[in-house]
Amino acid sequence: MRIAVFPGSFDPLTKGHEEIIRKAIPLFDKIYVAIGENANKKSCFSLDQRLQWIRQAFADESCVETAVYEGLTVDFCRKVNARFILRGLRNAQDMQYEKDIAEANRHLAPEVETVFLLSTPEIAHVSSSLVRELYHHHADYSEYVSYEL
Ligand code: ADP
DSSP states (O other), X not given: OOEEEEEEOOTTOOHHHHHHHHHHTTTOSEEEEEEXXXXXXXXXXXXXXHHHHHHHHTTTOTTEEEEEXXXXXXXXXXXXTOOEEEEEEOSHHXXXXXXXXXXXXXXXOTTOEEEEEEOOGGGTTOOHHHHHHHHHTTOOOTTTOSSOO
């Protein structure tokens, strides 16, 4: 089984995340969209709400599962027997940041490979922080999120 973990905050899940997951579906047998819980990082939307949105978006995809984990992503990968970490890349800044995390993870767990998928240019500017900003100011976020917040 080719099992991948797509870790993130998903605060909230955006069309950018959705695109990466949909592109990854043909590549893996199972994808855990895994929310990393961090006591020091305050989220805007509740954990239950974030999980529900992910489940709703991928209700028709039996290979996509949701999960919540605390601690290191590589420890969660080992727990669910995942040999791949999936991450999305929007631009060069993402690349630099993601490369450092991937190197650190490789050091911790050499058996787990990080796989990067590029977002399409039309969706590369989408981020959860942009959606949160629009939501707070009662602005239209429907271009960036596929459901009602
Ligand atoms: P984190 O808090 O770990 O950055 P996010 O939920 O913001 O978590 O992002 C999870 C993953 O989704 C990251 O790999 C990020 O690069 C990717 N991602 C976020 N937005 C987009 C987008 N618009 N296009 C492609 N990948 C994206």
